Amino acid sequence: MATLAQSTASHDAHDHDHEHHEEGFISKYIFSYDHKMIGKQFLITGIFWAIIGGLLSVIFRLQLGFPDLELHFLKPLLGGWIDESGKLDPEFYLALVTMHGTIMVFFVLTAGLSGTFSNFLIPLQIGARDMASGFMNMLSYWLFFVAGAIMFVSLFIETGPAAGGWVVYPPLSALEQAIPGSGLGMTLWLISMTFFIASSLLGGINYISTVINLRTKGMSFSRLPLTIWAFFLTAIIGLLSFPVLFAAALLLVFDRSFGTSFYLSDIYIAGEALPNTGGSPVLYQHLFWFLGHPEVYIVLLPALGITSEIIATNSRKPIFGYKAMIISMLGITILSFVVWAHHMFVSGLNPFLGSIFMFLTLIIAIPSAVKVFNYLTTLWRGNLIFTPGMLFSIGLVSFFISGGLTGIFLGNSAIDIQLHDTYFVVAHFHLVMGSASFFGLVAGVYHWFPKMFGRMMDNRLGYIHFWLTFVGVYLVFFPMHYIGIAGFPRRYYSWTGFEFSNMYEDLNMFVSAAAIVTFAAQFIFLFNFFYSMYRGRKANQNPWRSTTLEWTTPVLPGHGNWPGEIPTVYRWPYDYSKPGAKEDFIMQTVPLSATPESNLPHEQELVKLEKEIMAEEQEVLVANEAKS
Amino acid sequence: MYGFLIAVGVVLLLSLIWMVYRIQTLVSVVKGSDKKIASSSNSVNAFLFIVFLVLFGGLMVWYSVKEFDNYTLPVASEHGIETDKLFWVTMAVTGFIFIITHILLFIFPYKYRYDEKRTASFYPDNNKLEVIWTVVPAIVLTVLVIGGYQTWSDITAPAPEKSHQVELMGYQFGWEVRYPGMDGVLGSHDYRLTSGTNASGIDFTDKNALDDFTSPVVVIPKGEPVEFKIRSRDVLHSVFAPHMRLKMDAVPGMPTRFWFVPTKTTAEMRQELGNDEFVYEIACTEICGRGHNAMRRVIEVVEPAEYRKWMAEQKPYIVNNPSLVENLTPDLKELAEITISEHK
Ligand code: HEM
């Protein structure tokens, strides 16, 4: 506790600049450079998109679950997309699926998750005043905002939004004749994604340089919380893979607008033979999945980082296998770049390449398995406190297992022949990527809400929200495995045209009903979120009795995060329930020399080193004192 | 009217949430439980994990058993028997892990729920354990992969020489089925020749094309290798024959293929399932536009003898579309006319 006292007593030159001038509304809430405000902007925008994305899925689930239902009541919302007899237009169905996927993957779980927590937590947990570049950070949010605005507009244009699936494979996405959504809607999709990629890159560069350069004294890489490791590696993945998506999109733009033939060849459509020859649609798939697969980890790793932190805190135990967790994340990072073609086993890919990618894909299952076992061991003999954040983290582990295991089927090219593009895949990725990451996001919000808004969210509403959502997600996505094994293809407006798939009306109805209830349950969260923001119980400085640096800041940290000197770090972030210690947690800012009763043998040796550092620090402090 | 009802519903729902919320905050303030590290809800949540485990575990087992015949499609190809085997082996392995890990994941919360009198054990790492659970999954996965690799290599190996060829061409929205005719060779094609009468863009200057014929149904012989030559003339499609465990994308500009050996005739399958209406089907599994869910074709598997008889009865495409061969060079035209007259 010594450092805490010191830091509040001391004055920092930096601080004086900010104390006296009042910020205007615009620079505080809109074009803010402050990482905490930018994090909140990402969060609120992400929540907005989650509602839209969820709503779209409810609409198309209505069609799948209740094919005979007349949807006249949606007319005020969808207008001409509901025909005379109250049926949803099949092309609009595809547009809904496409927009749902795009929104969920990119806007909610990339920007809403990484954007929120990387921004909010990196400076707070590594002990930095702000991001490396506040301006770039601000730009990153506003580019995302523009991307969102353009995508939003595309929902309302006459020909409808892009409708070729979230992967927008050409030639379907390149030819307006093929589907109306490939006209203006697709153009807007491409423009929007360009802004989005720029936003991601600016954010990513910032996260990486901040983690590398701005760690406080003593915060070595081996003392970083796993959240930071996760955000750091996520940013690296994004930085390496998003440019490839940009290349793919750019070539698509050329094909669409300038008559090139990167992806187009031998096409006869709408009574006309097109002049394009020599292009390859498979090229696009390679480029797309070179981003697309790492993207799965871009949405998943931050969620895993967040849960590592929450599970350790609420088990009152160190995360089991800190080093192994880092190594597996590193493994996942590297391997995520060499498995992309498992999405293309039956695309006409060279079968030999297929077998290579099958081997590589199943290798990536190993670090994932290690992570699961480590989570389980962390829970083992803990002293578990079920905060809503903890509940959602346990839920995440469950989804990660369920969805991860079905990946072993799909990664096996021989089995994938049958399962590819069926509902089995929909079940798989909704569990492992959709729901797991979504739970990570929600867990993070519950856990860091006190730090964001200085108030607590309500626990009981949190419990109700958790159980409804957890049960709901399984009721929605587990049955899809059966439907998928039975061979039901995805992106189908209706299955009744085929003998092999004209059953399961009851099951589909059940899934749709469960989806509606699950969606409705999210409003409990929304209420809790916005109500607690203003009326929630006041939080104290460290409500979860956690060890990491963000809980040493004032309840509502101002600009620069710490009013005084930035605290120094003396230990790793997981000293929970250390034998001999008075309390069941020791903060990272507590020097080893202050806790001789609980130090492990190798830590006792570090004490000497630490003494030297502290002496040095004292000198700096004195010098500062003299200046002011 | 609907809008009004929905609005009322939403308002009711919101006020309900609001009331529940107020009541329970008041209760917790009265009980002082908002000050404790872990309130009484902690045990309730811990217990609910067990309830969830039992309930959902039971539900899963019950449904998986009860519906088994519904969600498993009968298999009718040689390689399909292999891939099904792989599927169920993988199911056994992953199912086992699924159940074990979930039992642990849901029992631990109950067993180790917060208790003021206890402290968690400080157990930061154990390299031996890490090595074990890196190596064991690695071995299990290797075994699974090797099985998959062998099957995959067999499936994707070049088709046997004597296999029967059928061309499936995807278009918005349907499949064009073309047979090579008696010469066993499909005539070449060029998409620029596509027209109302020549949907597949067959190039009749290739004499192999003269006896090609089309068919509304994919007829194939049982027990003999069949090779689907797959292509598309507009956007991506994907041939999916679920009972054959067969799937392959149709790519404009890049022909693909898939060969297999059907093991049961349609009649045999009908008898086996006790369903007189049963047919093998082809669906499309790559999003392709408005009619994506309606690209249906029927496959009819027949005895080899019947197949040959059927082949012999088919009329070359040009018989009913003689205009297609009008502008050929004289010698080709002669050949075409012979072909036509043979089948008149
Ligand atoms: C309310 C919860 C959700 C429901 C009921 C739901 C339902 C569905 C369904 C049924 C499909 C398949 C539609 C089809 O193929 O015809 C689908 C597609 C998809 N969903 Fe969700 N989903 C939900 C949440 C999410 C989340 C959180 C994510 C985030 C990853 C997500 C990502 C996707 C993606 C990427 C697709 C594929 C879109 C495509 O085929 O182009 N969904 N969703």
Ligand SMILES: [Cu+2]
């Ligand atoms: Cu992938």
Ligand SMILES: [Cu+2]
């Ligand atoms: Cu299709």
